[in-house]
Every structure is written in C-alpha cells, then in structure tokens.
Amino acid sequence: MKLIVLNAAEEQRENLLKAGADRVVMPLQNGSFTAAQEYPASSFNTPGTDILLNRFFFPSEQEELTELLHEAEELPAEDVYFADPAVISLASDKLKQKLVYHPDTLLTNSNDMSWWLARGIRSAVVSPLLTREETVSIIKACPACTVQIHGHTLMAESRRPLLSSYAPEKNLPGKRNLFLREEKRQERMPVYENEHGTLVYSDFELMSFREIRSFAEAGCTRFLINALFVPDDALADAVRAYRDILNGADALQAEKDCTEKYGYLPLGTGYYEEKTIK
Amino acid sequence: MKHVELLAPAGDLDRAKTAIRYGADAVYIGGQSFSLRSRASNFTDADIAEACAFARDYGASVHVTVNIIPHEDDLEGLERYLRFLQECGVKAVIAASPTVMRLARECAPEVEVHCSTQLSVTNAAAAEFLYRELGIDRVVLARECTLDDVKAITAASPVPTEAFIHGGMCVNYSGRCTLSNRMTLRDANRGGCAQSCRWMYHLYEGDNEITEEGRLLTMGSKDLCAADEIQGLLEAGVSSFKIEGRMKTEYYVASVVSAYRRLIDELEAGKIPDESRMAYHRKEILKGENRAVCDGFYKGCAGADSLITRANSDADVNHDFLGRVQSFENGTAVILSRNPIRVNEQIEVLSPGKENRVFAPAWLMDENGEYMEECRRPMTALRMPVPFETAADDIFRRFG
Numbered sequence A: 001m002k003l004i005v006l007n008a009a010e011e012q013r014e015n016l017l018k019a020g021a022d023r024v025v026m027p028l029q030n031g032s033f034t035a036a037q038e039y040p041a042s043s044f045n046t047p048g049t050d051i052l053l054n055r056f057f058f059p060s061e062q063e064e065l066t067e068l069l070h071e072a073e074e075l076p077a078e079d080v081y082f083a084d085p086a087v088i089s090l091a092s093d094k095l096k097q098k099l100v101y102h103p104d105t106l107l108t109n110s111n112d113m114s115w116w117l118a119r120g121i122r123s124a125v126v127s128p129l130l131t132r133e134e135t136v137s138i139i140k141a142c143p144a145c146t147v148q149i150h151g152h153t154l155m156a157e158s159r160r161p162l163l164s165s166y167a168p169e170k171n172l173p174g175k176r177n178l179f180l181r182e183e184k185r186q187e188r189m190p191v192y193e194n195e196h197g198t199l200v201y202s203d204f205e206l207m208s209f210r211e212i213r214s215f216a217e218a219g220c221t222r223f224l225i226n227a228l229f230v231p232d233d234a235l236a237d238a239v240r241a242y243r244d245i246l247n248g249a250d251a252l253q254a255e256k257d258c259t260e261k262y263g264y265l266p267l268g269t270g271y272y273e274e275k276t277i278k
Numbered sequence B: 001m002k003h004v005e006l007l008a009p010a011g012d013l014d015r016a017k018t019a020i021r022y023g024a025d026a027v028y029i030g031g032q033s034f035s036l037r038s039r040a041s042n043f044t045d046a047d048i049a050e051a052c053a054f055a056r057d058y059g060a061s062v063h064v065t066v067n068i069i070p071h072e073d074d075l076e077g078l079e080r081y082l083r084f085l086q087e088c089g090v091k092a093v094i095a096a097s098p099t100v101m102r103l104a105r106e107c108a109p110e111v112e113v114h115c116s117t118q119l120s121v122t123n124a125a126a127a128e129f130l131y132r133e134l135g136i137d138r139v140v141l142a143r144e145c146t147l148d149d150v151k152a153i154t155a156a157s158p159v160p161t162e163a164f165i166h167g168g169m170c171v172n173y174s175g176r177c178t179l180s181n182r183m184t185l186r187d188a189n190r191g192g193c194a195q196s197c198r199w200m201y202h203l204y205e206g207d208n209e210i211t212e213e214g215r216l217l218t219m220g221s222k223d224l225c226a227a228d229e230i231q232g233l234l235e236a237g238v239s240s241f242k243i244e245g246r247m248k249t250e251y252y253v254a255s256v257v258s259a260y261r262r263l264i265d266e267l268e269a270g271k272i273p274d275e276s277r278m279a280y281h282r283k284e285i286l287k288g289e290n291r292a293v294c295d296g297f298y299k300g301c302a303g304a305d306s307l308i309t310r311a312n313s314d315a316d317v318n319h320d321f322l323g324r325v326q327s328f329e330n331g332t333a334v335i336l337s338r339n340p341i342r343v344n345e346q347i348e349v350l351s352p353g354k355e356n357r358v359f360a361p362a363w364l365m366d367e368n369g370e371y372m373e374e375c376r377r378p379m380t381a382l383r384m385p386v387p388f389e390t391a392a393d394d395i396f397r398r399f400g
Helices: A010-019 A059-074 A085-090 A110-117 A132-141 A162-166 A212-218 A232-246 A251-261 B013-021 B045-057 B078-088 B098-107 B124-134 B147-156 B179-184 B227-236 B250-268 B275-286
Strands: A002-006 A023-027 A049-053 A080-082 A099-101 A123-126 A146-150 A154-158 A178-182 A189-194 A197-201 A222-226 B005-009 B026-030 B061-066 B092-095 B112-115 B138-140 B161-167 B201-205 B223-225 B240-243 B321-329 B332-337 B347-350 B357-359 B381-385 B395-398
Touching: A002 A232, A010 A023, A010 A232, A049 A059, A059 A085, A059 B124, A059 B147, A080 A085, A085 A099, A085 B124, A110 A123, A110 A132, A110 B098, A123 A132, A132 A212, A146 A212, A146 A232, A154 B179, A162 A189, A162 A197, A212 A232, A222 A232, A232 A251, B005 B013, B005 B161, B005 B250, B013 B026, B013 B045, B013 B250, B026 B045, B045 B061, B045 B078, B061 B078, B078 B098, B092 B098, B098 B112, B098 B124, B112 B124, B124 B138, B124 B147, B147 B161, B147 B227, B161 B227, B161 B250, B223 B275, B227 B250, B227 B275, B240 B250, B250 B275, B250 B347, B250 B395
Parallel strands: A002 A023, A002 A222, A023 A049, A049 A080, A080 A099, A099 A123, A123 A146, A146 A222, B005 B026, B005 B240, B026 B061, B061 B092, B092 B112, B112 B138, B138 B161, B161 B240
Antiparallel strands: A154 A197, A178 A189, A178 B201, A189 A197, B161 B223, B321 B332, B321 B395, B332 B381, B347 B357, B347 B395
16 A cells, blocks of 8 residues: 655655655656645655656657656656656656656546556546545556545646736745635635646645545555645644554544644545536 | 638537538537536537538538546446447547547547547647547647647647637636536536636735735636637648637627638638738627637737636627528518617628628518617517628628
8 A cells, every 4th residue: 555645845755754655756847837846856866756747848848858758767766647648658668667647637437547557657646526436436447546535636727827917016926825715715725826837726635534445445555645735744644644544543533633633724525525517 | 721620619500500601611519418518508419410411511510529527427328429420420529538539439430539628738749649549630739839839739740730719718728627616516527617717816825815905816818819820820730720619609600700711711812911901800700709809828828918807797798799680582681689779770791601791771670560760679570671682590790
C-alpha cells in the first residue's frame, strides 16, 4: 500500500516519509502548474521523491519539454505525474514505465482508466468528482489506478491571468494565501496565479478515513494525499492516520481525532455522497 | 488554397437546416445522450436522420457530439447509438473519452472520429499520440492556442486540425473546470455546466478582502470573434472553422454563419479585404451577438480585455431579430414576429446565398387583418409588403 503525498514541499519531505508516506511528489521547475513551490532537478535526488510534470505544453515549448523529459528519465524518481498527452507521446520506453496520468477531472470510468493503463504507464489517477461507489467500481476493474484520498482538489485551470486581470496593481501572481468566495456562499476556495495561468482549488479538504480501507479491499494500492493548503502538522497527522488505518486501526476514531484536532480546517467528503447530475 | 469547412452549431433540427441553408459546410449537433450542452434542445434519433438527409441534399455533412466525460453508468447504449449514427450517414463524432473514440472506431468504422476540445490539445505531440493510439481523424485544438500555436500544430500534426473562430469561450481549459459541479452539482463534463465562472466572487488575501464594493470579480470570458484571424488560419492550413453556440438562436446561426461564409468565400477567391471591407465583415458577424467579443488567444495570451467584468443583464440581449418568413405571395410576406417592429422601419433581409437587402414596410397587418403602426407581441403572424422576392425561412432583422 503506497501513501503518496502530492505537491509536497522539500522541507516537508523528511517528516512526511517518517510519518508513513511512501513517496512525496514535488513539482519540477518549468514542468508543472500547481500552487505548490517548484524545485530544480537537483532536489529530486533524495530517495522517495517523485516528479510532478503536469502542465500543458505549447509548440514553442517543445524543446523545453524534451529537456524536462530527459531530466525526468535520468532522475531516480519512481513516478512522473503528467496531464498533457505530449508527455507520453514523446517519452522513451524507460520513462513511460514511470508515468502516472493525472488529468484531475477526466478519468471518471473504468473503461477510460483501463485504456490509459494499457498504454504501458505505471498508473493513472481517478477523478475525485465521483461517488464512493463509482470510485470502488473503477478500482475493482483497474486495481493499478491511483485514488486521491485527502486534500484539496483542483476545480479549475485557466491559461488566463484571472487575478492580475482584476487587480493588476495588487501584485497577486505567486501569492499562496488568496481565496475566492462566491457572493451567495460562505465557502472559500484557494486560488493561485502564476505565469502559466490561474488555478482554483476546492473549498473543502477531502478526507477518506472511512473509505480508504474499502478502497484497499477493492484492490487499490496507491493513495494520493494533496499537501496543498494543508498545514504541516495536519498533513503529517493525516498520513499517520491513513497508515494506521491500513494497518488495522479504527477508521472512525481516526476521523474523530482529526476532525476534533483540526476543526478549523474545511474537512469534507467531497463527492462521495453527492452524485452530480447531467 | 484548399477549401476550409465552415462548421456551425445547431441546437435542434430547425437550426441545423438554417445553418446549412445559410452556408455552413457542416453542422455539429448533439443527440439526447452522450453529449454536452444538455440544455440545448438536442436531437431525437429521427431528427438526426432527417438532419443527415437534409445535409446530403445540400452537399453538407453532420457531425455529432458524443463528448461527455462518462461516469461508470453513462456508457449504456453507446454502441447501438454509434451504429445508428453510421447508418444515418453522420460524417463524424466529436469525442473526448478514449472509450467513446475506441468504440466509434469499432462500431462505426465509416464515421470519422474527431478529438474534442475537451482534451485540450495544445501541441502536435499530443495530436500524434491520439492519432497513433486511437486513430483519430481530426483534432479540435484547445481554445488556448495562439495563431502561431495553431500554425505550428497544424504543420506538424498527422491529422487535420479544427479551430474555433466564433462564439462562447470557457475561461478555463475545457474539461478541466468543475466550478459548476461544486456550486450546483451539475456536472460540467456531462452537459450540466451552470457557467458558474460567470458568477460574482469576492477575492481575499488571507482575511483581507481585495475586491472592492460594487466591483466583484467574475471569471467569465467575452465571446470569441476571430474575423481578423480568418486569413491567418486559412494560411495555417486549418481544415475546419468552428462556430460555438448550440444553445444559440436560429437568428444567431443564420447571421453569424452567413457573415463568415461571405468572408471566407472572398478570401478563398483571393480577394483580400481592405480595412473598410473588413469593418463591414466584422459588423455583419457581430449583428448576431449578444455579448462583448474578443480575439481569444489568437494574438497572444488572453488578458484583462478578454474578460467580462460584470454579471450578464437583460441589456445584453440582442433585439434585432424581427422574425422568420413563413410565406411570400404577391409582394406580401408573412413573418412570425420575434421583436417589436414599426411601420416604415428599415428591415434587412437575409436570404441564403444572396446579398442582404433592405426595405421599409409601408404597413403591418396582424393575423386578424388589423392594420397596426407597431407590433410588439412576439410570435404574431405579421403581414407586410416587401418590394422584392423573399422566401420561406428568410430572416428579417433590424437594419443599422
């Protein structure tokens, strides 16, 4: 069973591995689009470190992409998370075996998941927009999939500078403490802008203490925890709790402990119990 | 220069016929399952068959969107549906799910598979992958591509490219936005998009509000109008120019399609329009618009001037569509009215394949034979004298 912490910071890595994470995934400089800090290739030599290479690439960036793929292949990372099909298109056979397709919103059924897994990649990440039952169904059909179990989920990705377009004088790009609130709602959604565009994350921080064991029993062995906007201590505690549950600890007690200790966080069950409509 | 396909949207059979009559080489439509834009009227199986037959008569073709990102139980009946589309003579399905593409290849091998913009293809390597692994016949490029990107991708792509030239734009990468899912539980990737990006938002830095009172943040995009990029897109070798708007009216379809048809025909005939002629084309294209427009990403990354900074209001609604001709006999046309019309008002007539003509009716008469100075009631069967021949389905609009 692998607990994988996505969007981790370099300084969190040691603590997360000690807490029970098997891998930490850090954004590779120039190769990712995320609110997390990016790191140069030299930061990826530490054991247990995987690569986030998830941005879209445009024709003028072809050379840059080729270099990034070469770097990713040479680094000791086990897994490379990508979203642009150009990555798998240009990857060598060696790199292809490390690839994990992570398009955030697109993998919503077992047929598509099977198709991607049959492309010779390591894994692909199930969309977190699904009910518990839909997620289990995909896992049963495709046990090599990866499931996000904790943290904020990506809600929107734009190439446009949406924040600096609104308030150019405020110097908002790069700031990690910005939030949107829809005028009739109370929930706050983290929002981030950099040179690649703007990202909006879910107002809720997904938790799956009650679900992880049923996901594991269905066959899943790869669980993703998104570190973004989760305080260090809460993140490490979540990793510990999931590891303990996988080792037989009481899931309900783990959820109670977490929600009591971190009652100020927007912990929620996402779409597990809320089926979206067409 | 090869002939580029002008691909128009149609929310129902009537609009499909209108688009084809007014010069679309192809229309794209959605069936009642497996398609985004679930609030568009969408076509029954019988409608699809009729649209294909109608298109054939005009030498046009029908593309069908099968572009949902399906959940586990959304695929039931898909194979039957794909076979049915082939039997109807549908030219292409537009798909985003590898499963849909694969099944289309297996069940409907005579139907082309076009990769939807939902997959956000922004480079030729991605197109190459989808061609190699799924055998796609065409790729619809992401709306985030600049004109230079389109040129580079089209030159290197193993399959023809399709680019949007007009209509609504998602502010986010298509397929990667779930604002609607969260706000309304309506799944944007399964046709339920509530356009939550266009709502009003407060912006905070920590606990401090950045947004100013009376000026909240909205993420809505202006519509795309690529009139000025048509020549560049033609030179790039793009195979199909797509107009967005399956939710739009027959007036929008007729107006926008006929205006682009005229511009494209001129360019393909080697007539490079001067600035005054381009101003005319722009004006004609925008007559069907309700919203502010921008040139999207074609000139570079879309910035502040591509965004709508306020909520939509009734003031945005276009009231120029006066009605569609039902019949014409002995110099008198009967139209089904849509917006207020006055006696002696200048009216422009759009007729498929003809230059637009203008007249001013000397009288108006309702269905009860009553003369009137002004008709303000929509859907009135309104009679008026027209000094030239018109025909059923011609469009009357306010001139100016």
